[in-house]
Amino acid sequence: MESCLFSVVSSSPEETIALGEHIATLLHKGSVVALRGGLGTGKTWLAKGIARGLGVTEEVTSPTYTIISEYDGHLPFYHIDAYRLHGDNDFAAIGADDTLYGNGVTVIExxxxxAQSIPDTALTIEIAILENAHRLITVKEATA
Ligand SMILES: Nc1ncnc2c1ncn2[C@@H]1O[C@H](COP(=O)(O)OP(=O)(O)OP(=O)(O)O)[C@@H](O)[C@H]1O
Ligand SMILES: [Mg+2]
Structure with missing residues (x-):
């Protein structure tokens, strides 16, 4: 089961970054953030904000081709893009499970x-496109 923590409307990429920085204050060693939405909804912008909030100073770019990128912050920051993966076996094959249960924070686009690889304790964030570049961003936590 999931319960909604909060839901906000972002009206620009900058606001989405600021929300990511706020979300970072909820995270700790071992946290996993699962990002859902469609193509081009703003997942990578949100990940940039979370990284900034975790003290990452290096520029965060989409891990579309690298699949997993690792950055140094107050905690190790892992940014995964599962778009090109074919399911949970693929995810395990690239060693992604190790990052989920490691010492850092993992954000998965x-x-x-x-879905089967996401821990029950993950924060799940859904992004939906509204009119005029607005995004409805809903943050949920699993209560199972
Ligand atoms: N409020 C907003 N928040 C975030 N991005 C926005 C917003 N309004 C417009 N955009 C635009 O939407 C696009 C979001 O791009 P981004 O790469 O973050 O999406 P994504 O969900 O990671 O896409 P992909 O599925 O390709 O990984 C950018 O072009 C950005 O400028
Ligand atoms: Mg992306």
């Missing part, structure tokens, strides 16, 4: 593609 397209988490629905590897």
């Amino acid at each position: 397209w988490s629905e593609r590897v």
Whole structure:
């Protein structure tokens, strides 16, 4: 089961970054953030904000091709894009499970593609496109 923590409307990429920085204050060693939405909804912008909130100074770019990127912050920051993966076996094969249960914070874009691998304790964030570049961003936590 999931319960909604909060839901906000972002009206620009900058606001989405600021929300990511706020979300980072809820995270700790071992936290997993599962990002859902469609193509181009703003998952990577949100990940940039979370990284900034975790003290990452290096520029965070989409891990579309690298699949997993690792950055140094107050905690190790792992940014995964599951878009090009074919399910949970693929996810395990690239060693992603190790990051989930490691010492850092992991943010996964397209988490629905590897749904079985997402821990019950993950924060799940859904982004929906509204009119005029607005985004409805809903943060949920699993209560199972
Ligand atoms: N409020 C907003 N928040 C975030 N991005 C926005 C917003 N309004 C417009 N955008 C635009 O939407 C796009 C979001 O791009 P981004 O790469 O973050 O999406 P994504 O969900 O990671 O896409 P992909 O599925 O390709 O990984 C950017 O072009 C950005 O400028
Ligand atoms: Mg992206």
